[in-house]
Amino acid sequence: MKPGRRMDEFTLIDHFFERAPRNPQVALSVGDDAALLDISGRLAVTTDTLLAGVHFPHGARAFDVGYKALAVNLSDLAAMGARPRFFLLNLSVPAATEAWLADFSAGLFALADVHGVDLIGGDTVRGPLGVTITALGELPPGTGLTRGGAQAGDRIYVTGHLGEAALGFSHRQGRLDVPPGFREDILARLDRPVPRCREGMALLPLASAAIDISDGLAADLAHMMEASGTGAEIDLGRLPLSAAYAACFAAAGWDLALAFGDDYELCFTLPRQRVGAFEALRPAFACGVHHIGDVVATPGVRWSDKGEPYEPARRGFNHFG
Numbered sequence: 238m239k240p241g242r243r244m245d246e247f248t249l250i251d252h253f254f255e256r257a258p259r260n261p262q263v264a265l266s267v268g269d270d271a272a273l274l275d276i277s278g279r280l281a282v283t284t285d286t287l288l289a290g291v292h293f294p295h296g297a298r299a300f301d302v303g304y305k306a307l308a309v310n311l312s313d314l315a316a317m318g319a320r321p322r323f324f325l326l327n328l329s330v331p332a333a334t335e336a337w338l339a340d341f342s343a344g345l346f347a348l349a350d351v352h353g354v355d356l357i358g359g360d361t362v363r364g365p366l367g368v369t370i371t372a373l374g375e376l377p378p379g380t381g382l383t384r385g386g387a388q389a390g391d392r393i394y395v396t397g398h399l400g401e402a403a404l405g406f407s408h409r410q411g412r413l414d415v416p417p418g419f420r421e422d423i424l425a426r427l428d429r430p431v432p433r434c435r436e437g438m439a440l441l442p443l444a445s446a447a448i449d450i451s452d453g454l455a456a457d458l459a460h461m462m463e464a465s466g467t468g469a470e471i472d473l474g475r476l477p478l479s480a481a482y483a484a485c486f487a488a489a490g491w492d493l494a495l496a497f498g499d500d501y502e503l504c505f506t507l508p509r510q511r512v513g514a515f516e517a518l519r520p521a522f523a524c525g526v527h528h529i530g531d532v533v534a535t536p537g538v539r540w541s542d543k544g545e546p547y548e549p550a551r552r553g554f555n556h557f558g
Contacts, residue, residue, distance in 0.1 A: 258355040258357070259353060259355060260322060260323070260353070260354075260355050261275075262274055262275050262276055262322065262323075263323065263355050263357055271358065272323075272325075272357035272358045274323065274357070276375070277378075278375055278376060278377055278378050279375070279376040279377070279378055279379065279380065279381060280373050280374065280375065280376070281314055281317040281319035281373070281374040281375075281376055281381060282371065282372070282373050282374075283310055283313035283314060283317075283371070283372050283374075284310070284369060284370065284371040284372070285306070285309050285310050285313070285369070285370060286367060286368070286369040287302070287305065287306050287309070287367065287368045287369075288365070288366070288367045289365065289366035289367065292305075293305065293428075294409075295366075297428070298340065298344075298428070299337045299338075299340035299341040299344065300340045300341065300343055300344035300347075301344060301428040301429055302341055302344065302368060303340075303341040303342060303343070303344030303345035303346075303368075304344035304345065304347060304348050304428075304429045305344075305428060305429060305430060306326075306345065306368040306370050307324060307345055307348045307349060307354075307370055307372070308348055308429065308430045308431070308432050308501065309370075309430070309432075309451065309501065310324065310370045310371070310372035311348070311352060311354070311372060311432035311434055312430065312432040312433065312449040312451065312501040313372070313449055314372055314374035314432075314434065314437070315432050315433045315434045315436065315437030315438075315449060315503060316382065316437060316447045316448050316449040316503055317374065317376070317381050317382050317383070317437070317447070318376065318380065318381060318382040318437050318438055318440055318441030318444075318447070319374025319375060319376050319381070319437070319438070320374055320375045320376070320434070320438055321352045321353075321354045321372060321373075321374045321434055322354060322355070322373055322374055322375050323354060323355050323356075323357045323372070323373045324349070324354055324355075324356055324357070324370050324371060324372040324373065325356070325357060325358050325359040325370065325371045326345070326356060326358075326359035326360075326368070326369075326370055327359050327360045327361075327362075327368070327369040327370070327371075328341075328359065328360070328361045328362070328367075328368055328369075329361075329362050329363070329364040329365060329366065329367045329368075330361070330362075330363065330364075330366055331363065331364070331365065331366060332363070333361075333363070344429075348432075352432075352434055354372070376441075380441060381441075382437070382440065382441060382444055382446065382447040382505070383446060383447075383464070384446055384447070384448050384460060384461045384464035384465065385446060385461075385464040385465050385466075386444075386445040386446040386465060386506070387445050387446040387461060387462065387465035387467050387506040387532045388445060388465070388467065388506075388508070388532060389467055389532055389533055389534040390508070390509060390531070390532065391445050391446075391506040391507055391508050391509070391531070391532040392506065392507045392509065392512065392528050392530075392531055392532075393458070393469055393471065393504065393505075393506055393528070393529055393530045393531060393532060394504070394505055394506075394507060394526050394527060394528050394529065395450070395454065395476075395477060395502055395503065395504045395505075395526070395527055395529055396433050396436055396502045396503045396522065396524050396525065396526050396527075397431075397433070397477065397500070397502040397524040397525055398477050398478060398479040398482065398500075398502075398525070399450070399454060399476055399477060399478065399482075399494040399495075399500050399502065400478060400479075400482045400489065400493045400494030400495075400497065400500070401422070401423045401426040401427075401479055401481060401482065401500070402423070402426045402427040402430065402497065402498075402499035402500055402501075403489070403493035403494065403497030403498075403499065404419075404423045404481060404482060404485055404489065404493065405420075405423040405424040405425075405426055405427035405428070406427055406497065406499070407489070407493065408420060408423065408424070409424065409427075413485060413488055413489065414488075415481065415484075415485055416481075416484050416485075419480070419481035419484060422481060423481050427499060430499065430500075430501035431501070431524070432449075432501060433449075433501075433502065433503050433524060435521070436503060436521075436522055436524065436526075437503060439518055439521055439522075440503070440505055443507060443511045443514060443515050443518075444505040444506060444507055445505075445506045445507065445508050446461055446464070446465055446505065446506045447461075447503055447504065447505035447506070448460060448461045448503070448504050448505075449501055449502070449503055449504075450498070450500040450501065450502045450503070450504055451498055451499065451500075451501060452498040453495055453496040453497055453498040453500075453551075454476075454494070454495050454496075454500070454504060455495040455496045455538070455549045455551070456496070456498070457504060458471070458504055458538055459538050461504065461506070462532070462536065462537070462538060463536070465506075465532070466536070467532050467533065467534060467536065468532070468533045468534065468535045468536045468537045468538060468539070469530055469531070469532055469533065469537075469538045469539070470530050470531055470533055470538075470539050470541070471529055471530035471538065471539070471540050471541070472529065472530055472541055473491055473540055473541065473542045473547060474542070474543065475527060475528065475529040475530065476491075476494055476527070476529055477525060477527040477529075478494060482494060491542070491547065491549070492549055492550050492551060495540075495549045495551075496549050496550070496551035502524075506532055
């Protein structure tokens with residue numbers, strides 16, 4: 238096909254999205270009225286929608302749109318401790334042009350191949366640009382991390398670094414001048430987040446609660462504490478900030494790391510009696526993992542900076558806030 242050529246719905250699906258499944262649990266995949274899966278155990282199911290102008294800019298590279306749409310769903314599965322297996326794609330596009338679809342599907346499948354997940358169906362329509370993915374992950378029977386298991390005395394950890402996507406967004410909007418040496422990395426963190434699937438599966442037998450940081454640590458930690466009926470005390474000096482964030486700290490302060498979101502790191506709680514077992518696994522956490530505070534009985538999240546109380550200016554991203 239020639240670049241820019243438009244096609245109908247069925248040609249689009251056949252050309253860009255129909256692939257032989259790699260997973261033997263897929264008995265019937267793309268191309269029929271429904272997929273057929275041969276499964277046992279427990280499934281974790283999640284769905285997210287990304288819209289142009291809200292979750293990614295108009296004119297964003299199609300590769301990045303496809304990659305991020307799957308990544309945010311795999312991040313939810315990681316927070317449940319689930320192994321990602323399958324996903325469905327609902328795609329709305331203003332026009333079915335080959336160049337955009339080729340780039341989009343390349344980004345989508347680049348991440349799918351890393352995690353061994355199969356596209357098993359979905360829908361395509363003409364309309365404003367938007368992507369909805371439903372992802373399914375597998376768990377042993379009777380298991381699954383939730384937001385609601387933290388208990389007073391547990392330690393609170395986060396993976397990776399916080400606030401890099403916020404730096405990327407602020408730089409792209411002209412609100413923050415990030416030093417040139419850091420720009421490529423922080424924009425990659427914004428456009429192509431890395432779901433912590435391996436880390437989530439490793440935490441399944443150890444963590445008492447977990448959540449992925451999509452709306453910002455301030456909001457998502459509060460959700461986890463509320464679901465658990467507990468509170469948290471956090472030392473801001475323990476937050477994992479990258480060299481890029483440190484270089485911008487005078488302008489960014491704490492709040493970009495606390496309230497912007499789009500980190501897609503894991504925040505989890507760990508009973509103290511399991512700390513030793515967790516430390517033995519720490520080398521497997523190549524992204525890094527950091528103890529930032531502790532769960533307490535009194536509800537609410539309390540932040541401190543060098544021993545002084547701190548209150549974030551924002552509570553995180555909220556579509557209707």
